[in-house]
Amino acid sequence: MKIYYKQIAGLFKSLADENRLKIIFNLAEGKKSVSKIVEETGLSQPLVSHHLKELKHNHIVTTEREGSFVFYQLTEPAIVALINLTNQLVVELSEKGNIFSPPASSPEFPFSAMMEKMMGIFSNLAGEK
Template sequence: MDEKILDSLARLFKLLSDANRLRIIFAIGKEKKSVSEIIEATSLSQTLVSFHLRPLRESGLLNTERRGPFVYYSVSDPVLMDLLVSLCGVSPKEELKEEANFVCPPMRFMRKWMT
């Protein structure tokens, strides 16, 4: 059993294990959102949003693109968004729910743990 793999799996789960980071990811959804928009949507402080954006960006879960004074963040892999929407049964944009309704066993398992 390779220790490296366990570590990287634990790292991925750790990135997703904070409610504020999840809020931020949900706020971005499948669009490109500037930091200001994320702050507005989440009601978190600017510093806290930037603080959480860092590990999400550095791990590669989020992409950035600067346009003038704004930095736009987006979820690198749309499937991550589908996965979270599917797990939570709630989408920032209602129409996302359709395409996100995964019915494979892993999804069913995880959904069981949502209260």
């Protein structure tokens, strides 16, 4: 399968912001208006609008107007699972990079095992250049 470096980098850029991640996790609960997101994340309204615009531009969210409200929702809810998986990876990478980390904090299902299992199931995607 062809690797779209530029587009992957673009998507990762969209996810590479703490506030945008918070917005995505907030939207994981369901479709919400801007003001609801503002209320629940504690971010300013212009800032939320700005980030939603970025997320919309990368097709991570879609919009739907209902009266004076604009509702946003995740285009692909499974993206939250991707971020959860990355959270797992972060924990493991930081442990590998820090010899003082206690092994007890290692997760029950390591990132590598999960990815290998999955790529085994969907073997048409694994190991391709």
